[in-house]
Amino acid sequence: MTLDVLHPSLAHHLVNTLGWPGLRPLQKAAADPLMAGDDALLLAPTAGGKTEAAVFPLLTRMAKENWGAPSLLYLAPLKALLNNLLPRLETYSGWLGYRTGIWHGDVTSGGRARLLRDPTELLLTTPESLESMLVSTKVDHRRWFAGLRAVVVDEVHAFAGDDRGWHLLAVLERLTRLAGLPVQRVGLSATVGNPEALLRWLQGSASGARTARVVAPEATAPTAAPVASCAAPASVAPPPGDIQLDHVGSIAGAAKVIAALHPGEKRLVFCDSRRLVEELGVALRARGVTVFLSHASLSTDERHRAEQAFAESRDCVIVATSTLELGIDVGDLDRVIQLNAPSSVASFLQRSGRAGRRTGSVRNCLFLALDTPGFLQAAGLLLLWGRGFVEPVVPPPEPRHIIAQQILALCLQEHRVGSNLWSDWWNGLGPFGETAKPIVDHLVERGFLDVDGGMLFVGPEAERTFGRRHFMELTTAFTVMPQFTVLHGREEVGRTDPALLTERVEGPRLLLLAGRSWRVTWIDWKRRRCFVEAADAGGKARWSMPGVNGLSFALAQAVRDVLLGAAPPVRLTRRGERLLANARETAVPTVHPGGTLISRSGEDVRWWTWAGYRANATLKASLGTVSDPEQKVGDFFVRLRTDLTPQAWNTARADAQKHLCLPPADSTALKGLKFSEALPQRLAEATLSARLVDLNGAETVLAQPTRFLM
Incomplete structure (x- = not known):
């Protein structure tokens, strides 16, 4: 496959403007299916x-078939990420005489108004912004989306694993439905364990009805539809070349190591909480x-300044x-x-893939355990x-709260929807069929929806609960803590x-934000604003996070294997080796190669399952x-009653x-399940329970022998 398959103007600029000798492997493999x-x-x-593998063929189709605006x-x-790609x-669309626009929450009202007056052929946006457009009285959505022909979903795995995916x-x-004909769907991902299943999910109601292909760099001739695999390994990312695991014991220890290692180089440090980012900074x-x-x-300005400055610097660190x-280019x-x-x-794999892109360099990742x-x-x-x-990327089960949100959003979009026709808008997509009818009945019963002449429309309870700021709360599928x-x-x-603004303190109230210390001077409680001035040092950083955190069954079992002697194929520092040896010795009363253990320490009785949070919640x-x-x-582990006996255990097991x-x-x-107030409590609770359960993990652990150390 050569550049000849693409539009002549596009091929010309790739060779003469960018100096490309040809297409990369993925771009070659993707051209025919997308065209x-x-x-x-x-x-x-x-x-x-x-990005180029998806956009080049679609821009070529746009020119060949004379698509309108917006069509992609x-x-x-x-x-x-959208700002970075814009x-x-x-540039790419301009080579063919087309334009690219962007629409999201940070785009000014003037910028959105210009797009409404004069839409671009290619539009960069988020699902939440699309929802806002659909329910907005300022957007003629039937006219605006009538020419839609294709959708590219970048980082599709990041959507599919949570409720944003169902919303998408x-x-x-x-x-x-507004376009009136099938819309081509193209997903992009770097790391995924179940690519065929993810593609079927992305197809939505068209799964099994439209030809679909998984395309990877090692592409071969496609096989039978509807899901043909051009190459679908469990992991498409090559193994990083230099991985090291160290134990530093504290934030101060991590800062010492980072400051001392690799001076003159650009280093990207990942932390899994905002508090750690601030403290390490x-x-x-x-x-x-x-x-x-x-x-x-x-x-937004603070992040943009930091990312731009980092991209232009050499001897520096960005902590994030x-x-x-997810692919934002920082050089x-x-x-x-x-x-x-x-x-x-x-x-x-996603994070380690940020380094080692230059010719002659290797992918690398240094783990610093606190x-x-x-x-x-x-x-x-x-x-x-x-x-x-x-x-594997697994969509969360039973998205009843998203069904409630979508029905309310549809009534805002259409103003009135036939009480027997609402499900047609989702074209047979699984959760939105007849099983959703009890949710519609509840919305009517509670006043979220009204019915008149066989038509559904937004009721007073929806206005009261979600109507603030033009129903803005109704456009996002995830809960944002205050x-x-x-x-x-x-x-x-x-x-x-806000907890940092209400807790009791002695002396000035100090915050840590943007890597700097701030003294609180005044709090506007009504508008949720806090005014600060610079402080010399000190301060706290903290944010509440909704949802349940915990290890998966696979990861918890892997930790067990490490304690039983399995060695990860990476370099351990001497500190790491010492800590691992000590951890294995300490864990002797908790792990056994022949099954699980029940131990007692005073009044604390624990069943050491090594099964992960969801399996343990199921077992409890x-x-x-x-x-x-x-x-x-x-x-x-799962904590058991202090008066547990082997006989009682065997019966319960x-x-x-x-x-x-x-x-x-x-x-x-x-409280962390958004739109749960629009559901009957029993259905909201059932949704959460379905998301907490791990039946396979629980069954696996129950089948293992259990030894008592009591």
Whole structure:
């Protein structure tokens, strides 16, 4: 496959403007399926040319078939990623005489108005912004989306694994109905363990009805439709070349190592909490390191300045959460460093892929564990990676709250919807069929919807609950915890947890934000604003996070294997070797190669399952009276009653093997389930329980022998 398959103007500029000798492997493999209108999932490592592999054939089709404006949507999970891609896509579309626009929450009202008056052929946006357009009275959505022909979903795995994915699919089905004909869907991903299943999910209601292809760099001739595999390995990212695991013991220890290693190089440090980002940033600055920060609670301007400055610098460090995991270009990186460990192999591959892009360089990742749990999680993760394991992307089950949100959004969009015709808008997409009818009935019963003459329309309860700021709360599928905007003069620094503004303190109230210390001078409680001035030192950083955190069954079992002697295929420092030896010795009463253990320490009785949070929650619910109802489960154990006897255990275990139970949902978790107030409580609780359960993991552990150390 040569450049000849593309539009002549595009091919000309690729050779003469960019100096390309030809297409890259993925771009060659993707050209024919995309030109034929097939749905596709394009897999390649980070910086593997996925964007071009999708856009070049679609722009060629646009010119050949004379598509209108807008006809091609490019969706991404992060506004920053779209901003980063905009100049590139403007250039590519401009070579063919087309234009590229961008629409998301940070685009000014004037910019959106210009797009409405004069839409571009290619539009970069997010699913939430699409929802806002559909429900807006300012957008003639029937006219605007009538010419839609194709959608590219970047980082599709980041959508599919949570409720944003169900929201994305539902919005795409509504757009397909407005377009009046099938809309081609193309997903882009770097790391995924179940590519064929992910592609079927992306197709939505068209799964099985339209030709679909998984395309990877090692492409071969396609096989039979509807899902043909051009190459679909479990992991498409090549193994990083230089991986090291160290134990540094603290933030101060991590800052010391980072400051001392690789001076003169660009280093990207990943942390899995905003608090760690802030604390490490301060510690590095104290050591004279040029450091920049990036996380979701910093203002847009603050993040943009940091990322731009980092891209233009050499001897510096940027410390970030997953905001920089998903492909945002910050220039050529020399080193990737990870504090503790991410929660998945896929995330590790994504992060390590940020370095080693230059010719002659190698991918690398240095793990710096702050404590023993962080070290063991990193070791287990690297053991899984060494075995070739990548997690499958599994959509969360039973998205009843998203069904409620979508029905309300549809009524806003159409003003009135036939009470027997609403399901037609989702074209038979699984959760939105007849099983959704009890949710519609509840919405009517509670006043979220009204009925008149066989037509549904938005009711007073929906106005009261979601109607603030033109129903803006109804356009996002995830819960954002309340935060206060932090202002230094008129400049926004970022946002902070209100708990830091209410807790009792002695002396001035100090915050840590953007890697700097701030003294709170005034709090506007009504508008949720906090005014600050610079402080010399001190301060706290904290943010509440909705949802349940915990290790998967696979990762928890890998940690068990490490404690039993399995070695991850990476270099361990001497400190790492000492910690691992000590951890294995300490863990002797908790792990056994022949099965699980029950141990007692005073009044603390634990069943060491090494099964992960969800499996342990399932086991606790299924064990009945022998589990301790007052104690939460951990990733590695379930607490049992202090008066447990072997006989009571054997009886409870046998019962659990016959009848596994769903874990109960607690009130705190319900608050994190957005739109749960639009559901009957029993259905909201059932949704959460279905997402907490791990039946396979629980069954596996129950089948193993159990030894008593009591």
